[in-house]
Amino acid sequence: MKLITAVVKPHRLDEIKEALQAFGVHGLTVTEASGYGRQRGHTEVYRGAEYTVDLVPKIRIEVLAEDDDAEQLIDVIVKAARTGKIGDGKVWSLPVETAVRVRTGERGPDAL
C-alpha cells in the first residue's frame, strides 16, 4: 500500500475530489495547511506597514492506495490540481506498513 499526499491550491479541491471519485477512490482526508515553495509568499500592507506573508494557504489531501494503483492515482491528482501557474503544489507517495478499518477490523488492502 501507498499513502499519497498532495499539497495543492485550495481552490482545486473540488476538481481533485471529482477526479478521484471518477477513478474510484472512496475516501480521502483533507487538511488545511500552509506553506511555501518556489512561489514564496506575498506582501500585505496595513496602514503603510508592509508584511511579508511567507506561508500561503494550501490544502493537504491524503489518500491510501494499493501499490498497483498508486502511480496512476498520482497522475489523476496532478492533472486535476494543475493550473500551470507557480504555486500549484506537490504530490508524493510513501509506503504504508499497515492499515485497519476501525469499524470492522479488516486489515491491509481489505481496509481500503
Next chain:
Amino acid sequence: MAAAITLAADAPTLSSANTGFMLICSALVMLMTPGLAFFYGGMVRVKSTLNMLMMSFISLGIVTILWVLYGFSLAFGTDSGSVIGWNSDWVGLSNIGLTELWDGYTIPVFVFMVFQLMFAIITPALISGALADRVKFSAWALFITLWATVVYFPVAHWVWGAGGWAFELGVIDFAGGTAVHINAGAAALGVILVIGKRVGFKKDPMRPHSLPLVMLGAGLLWFGWFGFNAGSWLGNDDGVGALMFVNTQVATAAAMLAWLVYEKIRHGAFTTLGAASGAVAGLVAITPSGGAVSPLGAIAVGAIAGVLCAMAVGLKYKFGYDDSLDVVGVHLVGGVVGSLLIGLFASGKGQSDVEGLFYGGGLDQFWKQCAGVFAVLGYSLVVSAILAFLLDKTIGMRVSEDDEVAGIDQAEHAETAYDFSGAGGGAARTAVPAAGVAGAESKKVDA
C-alpha cells in the same frame, strides 16, 4: 458646551424636543465606546482581542461611577482659578432637581450631565489602542481612575466649563478636538514612552486579526459620532447642531477618500484598514471644527486630516515608539489638525461670527487655537507619563514577557476570543459517510 451662548435674555424654558434629542445623543455617544472596542479589537492579534475589548468596556464601568461621585462636579462645577470646578450639590448627583435647567440652555442638568458622562468614558478608552497586548488589566483600571481624575476632568473644565481658561480665552472646541482627542492622543504618547514597546515590535508581523471587526467598529463610531458632534450644541433651536451633523458626514467622507487615494499612490492599494482609519481621522478633525466651518470647509478639513494622518501613522517606525494602533497618528494628529484649521477655515456663519484667515479674520483665532492645542497636549503628555511611571514603579504596568508572548487574554482574563478546537466533545460531529458501496467492483481505494 459650545463656545458661545447665543440665546436672548429671556430665561430658557425646558424643551421636550431638545431634551429627547439629547438623551438619544447620549445613547449614541455611549455606543461609540463598544464601537471603539471593536475598531481596536479587530486590529490586534488573536491572542489579545479580548483584552483590547475589555480595556474599552471597563471605562464604561469605572468612569460612570467616578462621574457620579465627583467627576461632573470637578469638570463643570463652579470655577476656581480657571482650572477646576466644584459644586457640592452635584457630588453623588445628590441635590439636582429633575427639571432644573442647565444654565442658559433648555435641557435639564441631568441630561447635560449624562451626555457629558459619555465623553468622559470614551476619552480614556481611546488611549487603550496605543497600549495593546502588554498592559496589566488591574494597572489599566487604576490608570483610568487616576487619569480621569487628574487629566480629563480638569481639561474638560478648561475647555468647556464656565470660567475655564481656554473657554474664556475663546478657544473653539465644538465637541472635543482638544479635550477628547488631543488629550487622549497625548496621553497615549506619554504612557508608551514610559512602558515601552511590545515584544517583537518592528520584527514580528502584527497584522490585524479581523478587518471585518475593524469595519464594524468604524461604522459604529461613525454612527455614534453624530450624537457626539451634533449633540454638543445641546439643542437645535438655531440650526447649528444640524450644520455640525452635516459637516460630520462631509468631512468624514472626504477624509476616507483622501486616505485611500494617498495610500493607493504611496503603497499601491486601496485598503479596508485605510478606509476605516481615514473615516476616523475625518471624524476626529471635524469634532472641534464642524460648527465653525462651511460644508466646503469641512471637505478641506477632512481631506487635509486624511492625508496628514495617513502620513503620521508611519512615524512610529521612524522614531521607534510603539503606538500600537495609531492613537497618536490618528487622534492626536487629527485633533491638532482639526483644531488649528479652525483658525484658517472658520467662516463666521456657524456657531459664532469668528472668522479664520481664509475668511478675512486674520490669524487671531489661529493663535488662540494654538494656545488651547499645545496647553492640553503638553499637560496631558506630561501628567500621563508621570502616572504611568508611578504605576510602573509600584504595581507594574506590564504583564510578564512570557504572558505577553503567549497572549494576554489567557493570562489576564482566563479566556480566549475564539474556539479553534473543533475536535472532541461532539462539537465536530458530522454524518458518518454511508458505506453502501463498500466492496464494490471498482478499484478500492479508501482512506
